[in-house]
Amino acid sequence: MATVKRRPTGARTSQRKQRQKPVRRRSLWWRILRWPLRWIVILFVACVLWVGLYRFIAPPGGIYLATEAWSRGGITQDLRPIEDISPRLGRAIIAAEDARFCDHYGFDLDAIRDAIRRNEQGKRTYGASTITQQVAKNMFLWHQRSWFRKGLEAGFTVLIEALWPKRRILEIYMNSVEFAPGVFGAEAAARHHFGRTASALTPTQAARLATVLPNPKTRSASKPSAFVKRRTRSIMAGAATIRAEGRDKCVY
Secondary structure: OOOOOOOOHHHHHHHHHHHOOOOOOOOHHHHHHHHHHHHHHHHHHHHHHHHHHOOOOOOOOOHHHHHHHHHHOOOEEOOOOHHHOOHHHHHHHHHHHOOOOOOOOOOOHHHHHHHHHHHHOOOOOOOOOOHHHHHHHHHHOOOOOOHHHHHHHHHHHHHHHHHOOHHHHHHHHHHHOEEEOOEEOHHHHHHHHHOOOHHHOOHHHHHHHHHHOOOOOOOOOOOOOHHHHHHHHHHHHHHHHHHHOOOOOOOO
C-alpha cells in the first residue's frame, strides 16, 4: 500500500499567501482628485469635438453675437464661403490685425514681447491678439476681460490651430467679426457700408473695413474720419506688401 506524504500545514499556508496578490490601496490624493480629473478629461474631449465640428459646419455664432442680437432685437449677418469674399479684404485684415498670421501657431510672441515692452515704457499698448485668438473669443467665449477667460482663450486657440487650416480660421473670422454696430461678417458689412457684395470690394473699401475692426462702434468705413483715412492708406500699403512677399500663402 502506497504511503501518502502530507506537507506540513504551515507550508501550505505559506504557499497560499505567496499566491495571493497584494491589495493595493489608492492614495488619499487619488481618491480626492479622481472625479475632478475625470470631468477635466470629459470637458477636454467635448471641447475637441466642438472645435473639430466647426471646421466643417457653419458656426451658429458665439456668446457675443447672441447677446448683441438679444440687446438690439436682432443683428445683420450673411455667412459666405471664403471664395465669395474678396482676397483684398483678407489681405487687409492680415495687414491690420495679424501680419505674421501665416507664420505663427496661434500666438505672436514677437507682438506679445513688444506689447510688454511698450507697457513697461508707459507707451500706448497695441493689442497682441492674433486672428486665431480673436476667433476663439468670438466663437467659443465671451468678451469680458479676465485672466480666467484669457486662459480658456489660450486653450481654444491651441485647439483651433491644431484642428483647422489657416484658410478656415480666416474664413470664420471674416464671417463673425463686427464691422459696425450690429453688423457682423464681410458680406453684411460690404452691403451696409458700400452697397455691394464682399466679392466686389475695392482695395480702398477693403482697407476701410479692416480699419474699423478694433472699434466698429466709433469708427465708420462709409463715413471715414481723418484718422480712418490715414489708417486706410497704411493698411493698403501693408496689404500690398503682404501679397508681394507671399505672406498670405497659407490662405490664397
